[in-house]
Every structure is written in C-alpha cells, then in structure tokens.
Amino acid sequence: MIRYMLMLAVFPAAVIGQSDKITYAITSASKGSNDWVALRSLNMRTGKLSQMLLNMNDRGLLHYDVAAKRFSDKTASPVLPIAFVVNNPAAPRGNSGIAAMAFDQRTNRLFYVSMSDDMLRYIDLSTMKVFAGPDLSFSKAGNYTFKINDPVNRLVITPDGYGYTITSENRLIRFTTNNNPSLTDMGGLKDDPGNKENSVYNTCSNLGGDMVADDAGNLYLITASNRVYKIEIETRLATYLATITGLPAAFTTNGAAINENGKLLVSSSIYTAASFIVDHTTWKASPSPAIQDLYGIADLASSNVLATKKLIPSVMLFGKSLLKTGNIRVYPNPVLFDEVNIQFNDLPTGKYTIELADPLGRKVVKQKVLLTTQRQTVLLQIPTITAQAFYYIRILNEKNALVSTHKLAVERW
Numbered sequence: 001m002i003r004y005m006l007m008l009a010v011f012p013a014a015v016i017g018q019s020d021k022i023t024y025a026i027t028s029a030s031k032g033s034n035d036w037v038a039l040r041s042l043n044m045r046t047g048k049l050s051q052m053l054l055n056m057n058d059r060g061l062l063h064y065d066v067a068a069k070r071f072s073d074k075t076a077s078p079v080l081p082i083a084f085v086v087n088n089p090a091a092p093r094g095n096s097g098i099a100a101m102a103f104d105q106r107t108n109r110l111f112y113v114s115m116s117d118d119m120l121r122y123i124d125l126s127t128m129k130v131f132a133g134p135d136l137s138f139s140k141a142g143n144y145t146f147k148i149n150d151p152v153n154r155l156v157i158t159p160d161g162y163g164y165t166i167t168s169e170n171r172l173i174r175f176t177t178n179n180n181p182s183l184t185d186m187g188g189l190k191d192d193p194g195n196k197e198n199s200v201y202n203t204c205s206n207l208g209g210d211m212v213a214d215d216a217g218n219l220y221l222i223t224a225s226n227r228v229y230k231i232e233i234e235t236r237l238a239t240y241l242a243t244i245t246g247l248p249a250a251f252t253t254n255g256a257a258i259n260e261n262g263k264l265l266v267s268s269s270i271y272t273a274a275s276f277i278v279d280h281t282t283w284k285a286s287p288s289p290a291i292q293d294l295y296g297i298a299d300l301a302s303s304n305v306l307a308t309k310k311l312i313p314s315v316m317l318f319g320k321s322l323l324k325t326g327n328i329r330v331y332p333n334p335v336l337f338d339e340v341n342i343q344f345n346d347l348p349t350g351k352y353t354i355e356l357a358d359p360l361g362r363k364v365v366k367q368k369v370l371l372t373t374q375r376q377t378v379l380l381q382i383p384t385i386t387a388q389a390f391y392y393i394r395i396l397n398e399k400n401a402l403v404s405t406h407k408l409a410v411e412r413w
Contacts (some may be wrong), residue, residue, distance in 0.1 A: 023257045023302035024110060025049060025267070026056075026098045028296035029262035036097030036115075036269065036298040040124075044259040044302070047288060049295065054128070055099055056114075098299060099208070101150035102163055104177045106343050107302035107332050107377065111163055111177065111287055113138070118156040120175055120183065133181075142171045143181035153254075156211040156219060159305055161332040161341075164233070166221055168207060172236050178339070184381055189231065189238040193362050201228050210256035210299060212264060216308035220280075222266060224252045228283060242283035247276060255300035260308050267297035278305055327404075330393055334409035338382045342393070350400040354380055356408070364391065386410055 025042045028047065029035055039054040101112035110123040120136040123129070139146035150168050157163040163175040172186040176409040185220065191199050200206055200221075208224030219231040226244040231237070244253070248271055255267035265276040275297065276285040329343040342354055349371050356365040364386060371377050380393075388411055 005218060007315065023259070023265070023300055023304075024101065024103055025255065025301075026101060026299040027297050029055060031272075031295050034296075036267075036296075039098075039297070040112075042300070044265070044299075054123070056112075060075060073216050081149050100153050100155040100165070101299050101301045102157045103301040104161070104163070105394045106161060106329060106341060107177055108375070109177065110301065110411045111155060111157070111175070112368070113124070113155065113165075115151045116148065118152050120181060122177075136181055138165060138167065138173055138181060140349050142167060142169075142173050142185045144169060144171070153208045153224075154221065155212045155301075156213050157303075158217070158219070158233070159215060159331075160334075164211065164213075164219060166211065166219070166231070172231070172233070178341075184232075187236055192237055192239040195238070195240045198227070200238040200240070209253050210266075212258050212306060214258050214308045218308075220256075220264075220306065222253045222256045222264075226251070226252065226253050227264075236406050241317040244278055244283050245287035248273075253277070254296075254298050257300035257302040258304035258306055260301070260304065262304070265300065267300055269296040269298040272296045294396050306387065317372070318342075328406070330396055330406045330408060331407075334411045335382060336411055338384055338386075340380045340382060340393075340408065341377050342369075343377045343379055344369075344371055345377070347403070348397075350371070352403070353396040355394040355402075356376065356380065356382065357394060358389065358391055363400070372380035382410060 005243070014097055020062075022043045023044055025040050026036050027038045027040055029038045029052065038052045039048040039056055040052055043050075043295055076165040087190050097115055099113050099115045101110055103110050108125045110125060112121055112123070114121075116137040118221040120138065121132040124131065137146070138152050143404075144167070152165055152167065154166050155163060157177060161177050163177055165175075166189065168171065172189060174184045175188055176182050189200055190199060204356065205225050205227060206221075206223045209222045211222070212220050214220065217233050219233060221229040221231060221238070222244070223229075226247055228241045228244060230239045230241055244266070251268050253266045254269045259265050259267050260278070264280050265274040265275060266278055266285070272295065274287040277288050278285045307340055327345050328347070329345065329367040331341050331343070333340070344352070352369045352371055354367045354369060355363055357363050365380065365382065367378070367380060391408045393406040394407050395405075397403055
C-alpha cells in the first residue's frame, strides 16, 4: 500500500516527452562525476540528452504522508547517499543515485529503485510527484536479505502492464503498475540445459546489467558483462543467447532500452565515448552515430519492446472503425482483478462511450467518458459476477460512431 509521496518541482510539459521516440536516462549530474542522480530524456532519433529533468538526490523536499493527508515537518530525499562500493563492478560507479528504472507509458510513470535500498518507487511524470511505500521491498517479497553493495539493477515493464526484476540471486519478482503496486515472488530462474558453462547462475559473469521485453511474453537479461539471456516469464526458463560482439573492451552494459526502430540500445556508466545499437538477430553492436561524448549513462528506460511476433491483421467486430487518427490501449490484458485501463492517445477531445460486451454483443458495462486532453486514461470496473471468458471493448464517439474494438480476456483465480 502506498504510504507516502515526495513533492517535487513541476517541469514544463514539453520537457517530459510522451512519445515512443523518447527514452529516459539516468546520468551523472555533470560530466566526469559519478553521482547517478540526474534524470534526463534521450531523443532516440537525434541522440541528444535533455537538460536535467530532476535531480534525484535533491534535498529539502517536503514529505507528504498520503495516509494522514498532511505534510510533515521533516525533509526527505528520493535517493539517499550510500558508501562508495569498490567490490561490485556490475553496479554503476558512484556513491549515490538510481540503480534501476522502467517506464510505463500507459500510466506515464517512471518506476525506479535507488542504490541505498530496495524499495520500489515511482514518479508520476504528469505531476512530477514521487510515490513510495515501505512495504514495496523486493527483499521482503523475495524473502532474502538486502545488501547495500548488491542493489536492484534491473527493471522492465512488459506490454501487459506488469513490471519485473531479476535479482542477483536470479529470483524473478513481478510488480503491478496500478495505483496500489504490489510485489510477487515468481520463483527462481531455471537454467536451460543447453547453457552449460554459460549458466545464468554464474554470478561472476552475470551481475548487474538491465532488462528489456518482447511482444511474446519474454524478458531479455543483458548482464554487465554483455551476456544475453532470454527469460520465458511463464516457465522462468533462462536460455543463453549470445555475448554481444562489437563492443569496446571497457564497455559494461548498465542500461538497455528498445528504440523506435525496434533495435536494442545499450549504454555504459564507465564507457562514455558512445552508446551502441545492437541487432537482436545477430547480437552484433555498432556505435549509435548520433550519441557521442556522453555523460556516463547508468540506466535507460523506454516503453518500446522487441518485435518478435508476426503481425496478423486484426478483425474488427461490431462494425468498422471510422477514426484513423490516434490510438487506444487496453491493459492489463488478460484482466485478473476486475479492473482494466483504457488509455486514449491523440484523439479529438469530447464525449466518448466505453462498452464491454460478450461475444454475442450483449452489453455488460457501459461508461461515459469526457476526453479533455490528448492523453487520458480511464479505469473501467468489471462486475465481479462476470464469468471468465473473452469479451469485447467498444469505443464510440459522441456521434455513436465506432472508434475501435478490443478483445479482452477476463480471468478468475
């Protein structure tokens, strides 16, 4: 349960990018320093880093207690300084800062973990408020002891709206991205028999790094030593794929994200001359031409995923969509807890209707929506008496014209 949030300054909306062309980066506050506290946006097309959006180690911030609904008289900081760690080369070199982050475009939230503890926090990029809760501890969820020299280095959010980390002990832990985040220990990874000497449990070679996701329910762990493992979420099977070639000897992968072209971008907190684009079909790296002379980048996060599934044209039910602009996202899918988010992107403002119908077209839920911004998310409650089955979500505009149709799976435990 969310217990408190930290109030941060609001930056201009133009600075906080909403496009898939933007990824977020954690860098040092100034070139040459090793304090990984500067949140910046990285334009994937131009390769340019923005000005600092937030100093994650800022002091003097008021502590807002959500439960008490009041400000306390104590100051707080989103990130606490820790002692310099010299015996863990996989962790970004520094004495404070962010250890891992992941961007959820659906909620416009940036989830992160600091180096000083293993608490899951998130920044609402619409308001620039930071939310946290003492119960959101990865070590508590995974029943292990957190060590300050072994921070949570890897975070990713998958297309279904769930987030994941893989601990250094190779436990897969899932977290939700709704208004009441929770952590679930999925269990330990299983080594593919074909891994042999490239076992994922070889801690000397597989510390640190970052993760990305694909569109087929898999995670990709890129370790600090540039090894790549494919993780099947459902089975937790870890398969060694390759060691990335074409990287400088001094390059350690600390950040990873997918760019707008579906390519893997990797960054290093140590090697600052360039970041690299990796072709995931060959696992060969080449310098990203637009990104040179960088700050060290300790972590990256974007909403893009690796495209591995063949695209199959979808069949629109209950009529043909009339609008050709904008898009609508429905998540999570499947639905497990009787709540589904409908995200409207770049649609004309005005009145809309959301309908949930069964395959026979019988309406289960009908909800009116007033769209006032180009990006708006609406929560749709599904009745608990609704049977486990496939349903369809229909979006209608104020003229009752069909905007889009989405197939939705409702599951019951």
